[in-house]
């Protein structure tokens with residue numbers, strides 16, 4: 001029998017408000033800072049912080065700590081605690097949450113810690129890395145035996161009945177998300193057009209990098225919004241100078257989920273390459289980059305563009321952004337073959353579309369199926385508005401509906417007035 005599986009790695013779906021309200025129903029004095037840390041630290045590791053909170057509800061009896069662990073230990077998952085032993089203590093809420101997220105990360109992923117993260121989980125090295133990618137895999141590992149031995153003859157039997165340590169966590173999580181609707185706010189994607197204003201970037205054959213990056217960024221935005229109903233913001237949408245730190249700060253302040261910086265290369269080479277911050281290739285940031293890079297290269301290779309590879313660099317916008325970030329170097333402005341492509345608006349549009357498609361895929365967005373409205377339907381109606389024969393914008397959404405007699409009469413009267421030179425209403 002197949003046992004359903006829920007990955008530990010993934011984006012949180014429950015909001016801070018939903019989590020806090022759920023816990024406070026049972027424990028009114030719950031400190032929401034704990035839930036906030038689960039979401040923040042979880043996002044950093046690509047671990048489901050919202051489900052990890054459910055694990056802590058299970059471990060701490062709704063953060064009321066009736067067992068061996070005391071609240072001041074900031075140990076929300078009984079790390080190191082076994083029958084009478086109080087377990088590990090952590091100096092801050094953040095450290096306690098980080099230890100738990102790191103321990104989950106150890107079980108669910110073979111990758112190194114995200115860049116710049118210090119190890120605080122005292123039991124990290126005891127885990128066979130990546131051995132338990134799903135919450136259902138934690139029975140017999142995080143919790144031993146992780147099922148009721150008086151009820152089930154084996155772990156397998158408990159798994160098939162859906163009554164193990166991991167199932168208890170998932171049941172609590174289901175309760176959490178059932179109490180309030182999970183907000184359907186889509187993750188924010190920030191598109192960063194490199195250079196701008198007094199900073200032209202590289203140049204060649206009469207082209208300026210700052211103009212090409214802006215053209216691409218606007219087209220990528222259109223693709224993501226029109227094709228995927230994505231939530232997109234730009235660090236600049238006109239020819240203005242924006243400092244590198246300001247670009248990162250904008251994205252950080254907006255709470256962005258992904259940062260995509262668009263540049264054109266120069267300096268004697270040819271082709272396409274992508275960059276992530278050093279040390280992040282193996283993690284969530286690297287996984288996203290692989291999807292974006294491969295989607296773009298699939299298109300560019302048909303144009304005989306060289307794939308220069310997936311690289312790492314300590315660029316400011318990659319270093320200072322708090323979320324996953326990628327920087328794309330789209331062809332060389334000082335290479336004849338590349339410039340012939342960059343100067344072709346059709347190629348630029350296609351390139352922007354595949355960048356958008358890759359980013360959407362990396363963010364798990366599905367294409368929006370949009371009804372295609374033929375131009376001949378909109379042309380005539382647009383003309384009616386242009387001439388003032390139709391004024392209420394509501395009609396624009398009713399292209400296929402019949403017009404009531406009074407509306408037809410108004411249009412005819414306005415047309416008569418227009419033709420007889422009497423423009424007054």
Ligand SMILES: [Zn+2]
Nearest residue numbers: 194201263264
């Ligand atoms: Zn550049």
